[in-house]
Amino acid sequence: MGKVERKRWSEEFSEWYNELIETAGIQDKRYPVKGMNIWLPYGLKIMRNIEGFIHAEMERTGHDEVLFPALIPETEFQKEAEHIAGFEGEVFWVTHAGHEPLDVRLIMRPTSETAMYSMFSLWIRSHADLPFKIYQIVNVYRYETKHTRPLIRVREISRFFEAHTAHDSFEDAERQIKEDLEIFDRLANLLALPYIISRRPEWDKFPGAYYSLGAEVMMPDGRTLQIGTMHNYKQNFARAYNIQYETENGEHEFVHQTTFGMSERLLAAVIAIHGDDRGMVLPPTIAPIQVVIVPIPKKNAEADVFAYARELAEELRTAGLRVHVDERDIRPGRKYYDWELKGVPLRIEVGPRDVEGKNAVLARRDTLEKVTVERDKLVDEVRTTLDKIHENLYDRAREFLEGHIKRVETIEEAKEVFEDRRGIVEIPWCGEEKCGLEMEEILDAKMLGTPYPEGKAKAPVGKKCPVCGREAKFIARFARTY
């Protein structure tokens, strides 16, 4: 990594990121299909830790795990008009099997609404079946024509999380969205990722949704990355797929539906936001190795150092920590380099003097600080330090995010932000699509939407929409996005 300086506000972020994905062992991009990458063992381990938390949260909140087939018949896919309009230009088509053309062409799922909802109409019968809550983590496909980027914009999203729920009322669906937001918040804390939630403008809703929420993080180059979405579909899909239930009074009504989506972009955000010139910096919560111990042998003292390192490791493992002793026959400096690249949050160095003095040197990955601790206090010190690392990762990312949200009143001020250092601009808006789209055009930025929850979305009294000059109803957020 040494060769690539990380210039947070320059185009070199992209180079830094792409190189790190490979050098840190996350993915291999040389697979011979554009936009489809190979998960390498280390990257997959981190992702599995993130997924482990998601599975646990799903269980906690009463979602059942299912697995649907990856192929959807064209005929099912076409049932919801907005949905098909939104996706048909970017799906992969399976047209032949063996040597014959298929009677009905199949679509590789870009998302699973159209695969799932004809089954919902069979599974859901009565109010007693509601709320109905399922989820899956699967591979989905999108024929991206824009520039692809590992974990961020790909043609095969291998780790796509989608929860789908059905409810007996709009209010219960709204409760579900609140639960999704709470789960997302817990997950974001686990990853030490501060974020903002916006309600998407009408023209940028998920195809078929009544409204869409998006969760964004701030990438080091000042662009935002959407890492979570929650959609309230109202009864749109229920009508298209005829998902009805019998009420307590024996009437038949359409269910209300929601979805909650996330993906491997969670890992992209962790890598981009916490990393530095030396490589990744992983939050201890998801690091496959939380503590790496590097023995620093000197001639005539080797055995002691290795034995001591193994002893410390055993003690830390007993305390529930994920520990690795690097006993490779290479120089310590090379080991530091490798584990810093891979983002191990804490390194412990032990030399002959530490063995004698019953000490150990802790080196933090986030601040690169070193402190010597007594062996007796090792477990406690390691635990405390890991907590501090997590806190520090979160705090510095939050400071960065907050420092790059700027509230302005005029188009000129907004333009300045994007010329200067990017970030998110908050600006008064009348609420008309025409004015919103015009601002997108002038700023060459996307409207993320209005701040959520709704209480934060209202413009202060007296503010004007900078495009039409009328009274502003909302605060609108704009950003350059991934």
Added chain:
Amino acid sequence: MGKVERKRWSEEFSEWYNELIETAGIQDKRYPVKGMNIWLPYGLKIMRNIEGFIHAEMERTGHDEVLFPALIPETEFQKEAEHIAGFEGEVFWVTHAGHEPLDVRLIMRPTSETAMYSMFSLWIRSHADLPFKIYQIVNVYRYETKHTRPLIRVREISRFFEAHTAHDSFEDAERQIKEDLEIFDRLANLLALPYIISRRPEWDKFPGAYYSLGAEVMMPDGRTLQIGTMHNYKQNFARAYNIQYETENGEHEFVHQTTFGMSERLLAAVIAIHGDDRGMVLPPTIAPIQVVIVPIPKKNAEADVFAYARELAEELRTAGLRVHVDERDIRPGRKYYDWELKGVPLRIEVGPRDVEGKNAVLARRDTLEKVTVERDKLVDEVRTTLDKIHENLYDRAREFLEGHIKRVETIEEAKEVFEDRRGIVEIPWCGEEKCGLEMEEILDAKMLGTPYPEGKAKAPVGKKCPVCGREAKFIARFARTY
């Protein structure tokens, strides 16, 4: 289930199996693509338990987990001649993306050799990289034209396990096959599944393999089901994909390769082999619920029974068991019916008399026996009983398998076996393909191959091949297969 008698040796097995897959909550077969089914929550939980063991075994034996894309360019797929010949008639083709035809058509992986091995040639450089051992659990696709059957013969295998290894010598590849066999044996014990291993005849090897081993179980209708395969590829794929390494002497040599494959058929075997007229019978090792407690309240004593049930549950959970208390407001008989269908290995019934007497009634799912145990001894009794259930499942399946392997000397005897009760026929064989194929034809059965390890494959001295009358070299196994 009550309606379908399970007649082990009749065609009704098929009806029994198909119905159970749905009633026990394993899969839903109503998805609108033939041969592609939906994993339901309960079935998926069992499968996840099986996979958990596989992941642990892979970690124990130093295999790294990876994830490759599901699509393979036609150009990569065509590099190994036998492989493409073996698969091209049964793959799904992706020919279009968005509104345009693709420049290079993509194949939905039927297995991953051709996806992986061009990357192996980049990853493997030197003898120090060997042995190289990776695996993945992914969805694969086969355009089956035969009758499809859930978990057994499907067009989307959603849970396909494949380990791929590379070695510096034939001997080291052979050691890998031994390791695979050992892992398989541990897994089969976990599932209480007795099995046999055969070395496939030349005409039925995996396309591109030097030799193939298959592991078979005996299904209740006397047909065999292949639930595991191990292949030694020698250098066949290494030559096609140019996978070379530098030896210690600086020479370049092709690697030797092996693969090890399994799938959701493991679960099919568990369901078919252990189940009975009342439903599934799950080995305690993989049952999502090992013990279900059913309170049997009587008027005026309700609270006590439920509180007592919860107390017992807590005690068993503390001991590390997976326990569920069924507190639904329905009759106990209905609860018994549900949990027997779902194969919960042990039921505990508690009524007011058990509360008073500090007892509990244990009802085994495998034998349907009931015994009353003292509360103080509950944890021990439950543990012992679960072990006994596992042992009994294994023993009765082994007895069934052994009772249906018949060694014969003439075609007439072999024909009788298949007319009578099916099973596996072992018969002397000269080793010539012509004679083997003729026996397949006459018997309307498949040659599974010769017994493995090789020591067991030799025909006793003086035995003749029943087709050509020459001295027999081998014992060949024949069966009707799934």
